[in-house]
Amino acid sequence: MGVFARHFSLIAAGALFAVGISSPALARTAASAVDGLGEGEASYFSTEMAGSRTASGEPCDPDTLTAAHRTLPLGSVVRVTNPANGKSVVVRINDRGPYARNRIIDLSREAAQRIGLVRAGRGEVQLSMVTDDDTPSPDDN
Secondary structure, X not given: OOHHHHHHHHHHXXXXXXXXXXXXXXXXXXXXXOOOOOEEEEEEOOHHHOOOEOOXXXXXXXXXXXXXXXXXXXXXXXXXXXXXXXXXXXXXXXXXXXXXXXXXXXXXXXXXXXXXXXXXXXXXXXXXXXXXXXXXXXXXX
């Protein structure tokens, strides 16, 4: 395969991937190909944000299991685990952020409550993608 054909194939594959992640139905599958999940600091957004519009167009609701992430496709489903206590929660990405540089995810207040982050306001977490094959643990939702 020539250099032109190889480059064209890579560009075509990238375009197909971009089209695929723009579809909410495919967001979960496409997100599994995204690197960058791992460990870092999480925070949660205040109840003062309630009602404001998220990047997905939904109103912000601190009582739902949602989160903001900088790069994951909207609609992605992520398991967030607090390694300090072993508690985890499954959230849906519906917004962009966090905007503090040292944070990897902003959780709804309910999600933060379920993994024990509300008192401290932030804490170390581990992120992993949830696939259709994953079954929720008793600690989830």
